[in-house]
Amino acid sequence: MGEAMEEKKTSKKMLVGIGAAAAVIAVVAVVILAARETPEQKVARLLDLGNQYLLDLDYEQAIASYDEVLSIEPQNEQAVEGEVNAYLAWSEALVAEGDFDRAAEVLQTGYEKLGDERLKTALPGLDDRRAAYEAEAALADIKTELDEFAVQAAAFCAAEDYEGASRLLADNSDLLAKLEAAGTDRYICKETEGNPVGVYVIDGKHYLYYGDYNGEMREGNGVWINEYNDESEYNSPFTTSTGEWKNDLPNGHQRVVEEPSAIKVENNYVYLSRIEGNVVDGLWDGEIVSEYKGGVHGSGDEWFSSFSKGNVTVIKEDRALSPDMPFVTAQNASGNNYLWNDQVYLDSSHGIIGFAESTQ
Numbered sequence: 373m374g375e376a377m378e379e380k381k382t383s384k385k386m387l388v389g390i391g392a393a394a395a396v397i398a399v400v401a402v403v404i405l406a407a408r409e410t411p412e413q414k415v416a417r418l419l420d421l422g423n424q425y426l427l428d429l430d431y432e433q434a435i436a437s438y439d440e441v442l443s444i445e446p447q448n449e450q451a452v453e454g455e456v457n458a459y460l461a462w463s464e465a466l467v468a469e470g471d472f473d474r475a476a477e478v479l480q481t482g483y484e485k486l487g488d489e490r491l492k493t494a495l496p497g498l499d500d501r502r503a504a505y506e507a508e509a510a511l512a513d514i515k516t517e518l519d520e521f522a523v524q525a526a527a528f529c530a531a532e533d534y535e536g537a538s539r540l541l542a543d544n545s546d547l548l549a550k551l552e553a554a555g556t557d558r559y560i561c562k563e564t565e566g567n568p569v570g571v572y573v574i575d576g577k578h579y580l581y582y583g584d585y586n587g588e589m590r591e592g593n594g595v596w597i598n599e600y601n602d603e604s605e606y607n608s609p610f611t612t613s614t615g616e617w618k619n620d621l622p623n624g625h626q627r628v629v630e631e632p633s634a635i636k637v638e639n640n641y642v643y644l645s646r647i648e649g650n651v652v653d654g655l656w657d658g659e660i661v662s663e664y665k666g667g668v669h670g671s672g673d674e675w676f677s678s679f680s681k682g683n684v685t686v687i688k689e690d691r692a693l694s695p696d697m698p699f700v701t702a703q704n705a706s707g708n709n710y711l712w713n714d715q716v717y718l719d720s721s722h723g724i725i726g727f728a729e730s731t732q
Contacts, residue, residue, distance in 0.1 A: 415441050415448065422454050431462035456488045463494065470509075472502040503555050510554035517547050522561035522569040529582035530566045534597055535631065538610035541571070541578050541599040548578045560588060567594070574726045583617065590617040598725050602633070608643070609633060611725045615651075622654045622724045628731055632666070642666045644732055654727025655682030662702060662732070675711060677702035682721035682728055684713075 409417070422437030435458050441451035459482030466475035476498055483491040511518075521544050528537035541548070551559055552573050562568040562585070570581040570590070583594020596613040608630040616624025625648075632643040642664050649660035656679035663674055678685040684701045687710070691698040694712050701718075702711040720729040 411444055415444055415451075419448075419450055419454070422451070422458075426454060426458055426461070429461070429465070431458045431465070434458040435462075452486060452488070456482065456486060456490060459486075459491055460494065467498070467501060467505075470505055472498050472505070507555040510550075511556065511559065514547065514550050514554070518551070518559050518571070519561050519563060521547060521571070522559075523564050525571075525580055526564035526566055526569045526582060529569070529580075529595055529597075534595065534612045535600070535610065537580055537582070538597050538600040538612075541580055541597070542601070545578070545599070548573065552576075560585070572726075577726065579726050589620040591620070592617060596622065596724060596726070607633060611731060613724045619653075622651045622727060624650065626651045626724060628724065630731065636666060640666050647731060649679075651723055652681060655679070655721060655723035656728075657681055673704050673709075675702040675704055677711075679722060682723050684718060684722060686718065 418437050418441045422434045422441070425431075425434035425437060435455055438451040438455035438458065441448050442455075445451070459478055463475040463478045466472070466478065476495060479491050479495050479498075482488070483495075521540070525537050525540055528534070528540060548571060551571065557573045558570055560568060560570040567583050568585050570585075572579045572581065578599040580597045581590055581594050582597075583590065584592025586592070593615065594617050598611055600610045601607075602609040611628060611630050613622065613626050613628045615622065615626035618624065627646065627648045629646055630644050632645070635641070636643045643666050644662060645665045646663040647660060648662075649656055650658040658679065660677050660679055661674050662677065677687075687700040687703060689698050689700070697712040697714045699713050699715075699718060700710040701713045703709065717730075722728050722730045722732060725731050
């Protein structure tokens with residue numbers, strides 16, 4: 373029994389010894405083969421190694437392999453190309469993790485080493501991508517609230533209760549301030565009944581779009597509403613623009629309806645109730661028809677004026693008759709009544725609210 377056990381132990385020792393010897397022989401063989409490699413063979417082997425590391429997303433090892441090739445052949449185009457791709461891919465992987473500082477360091481290191489313009493060109497874009505990444509993260513925190521807001525807004529618009537939609541914008545000013553803080557000027561929700569809803573920030577003011585989209589672009593027909601504001605006794609508290617959109621801007625026929633302020637209605641002051649015509653990139657262009665109500669224009673007659681890219685065309689000028697407002701900019705259908713304006717009106721751009729200085 374004891375002799376048998378001794379024989380087994382001896383066998384195991386012999387096997388271990390043989391295995392160790394084989395390992396040593398293998399290492400020696402590799403060393404010998406490596407020593408016998410020609411420079412060309414070594415370059416080819418290192419290029420294959422670098423390419424495999426790159427496929428395995430091991431960017432540091434890939435760069436090390438390409439560096440070794442360049443130490444032998446400084447102008448090796450395959451090694452330079454491989455290393456540039458490794459730096460670019462490494463920076464992209466860091467961007468995906470949100471580590472923009474490290475991504476910039478990687479690109480800068482690669483550029484200083486290789487001088488490749490692709491690495492330099494990628495650097496400025498990191499700031500915009502960081503902003504977009506941070507905005508997306510901030511939006512994720514308020515997405516549920518924004519979606520709930522969009523569902524309510526869609527319900528108002530589907531019922532053509534545009535005042536309700538405008539007031540909803542005003543009631544959610546705190547939420548929309550968070551949208552601005554997130555560094556973005558819009559949020560689009562397509563998970564609504566009927567048309568999608570988009571909320572937009574322009575010059576610190578909030579607007580709602582309910583209508584057709586092509587991807588993220590407003591394209592087709594839609595309704596554009598500004599945030600309700602009744603702080604002024606004379607200005608319209610909200611405006612609704614209904615019509616055609618193209619290239620994410622009002623383009624085509626638009627019909628603008630302004631809600632009169634309470635004081636204008638109570639005192640029968642004149643107010644613009646409707647303005648209709650063609651727009652180009654949000655600006656009136658061509659013949660525009662307006663309708664005023666209240667005051668001396670209470671009959672609701674239509675008034676005609678002409679614009680070119682938001683600038684009004686003067687019909688006639690008479691400083692003797694009207695020194696303060698010497699420019700006729702609109703006339704009724706019969707041509708016997710005029711609307712007069714001043715130089716400020718001429719110098720202003722006119723079109724859809726949010727895209728021009730004035731709607732009139």
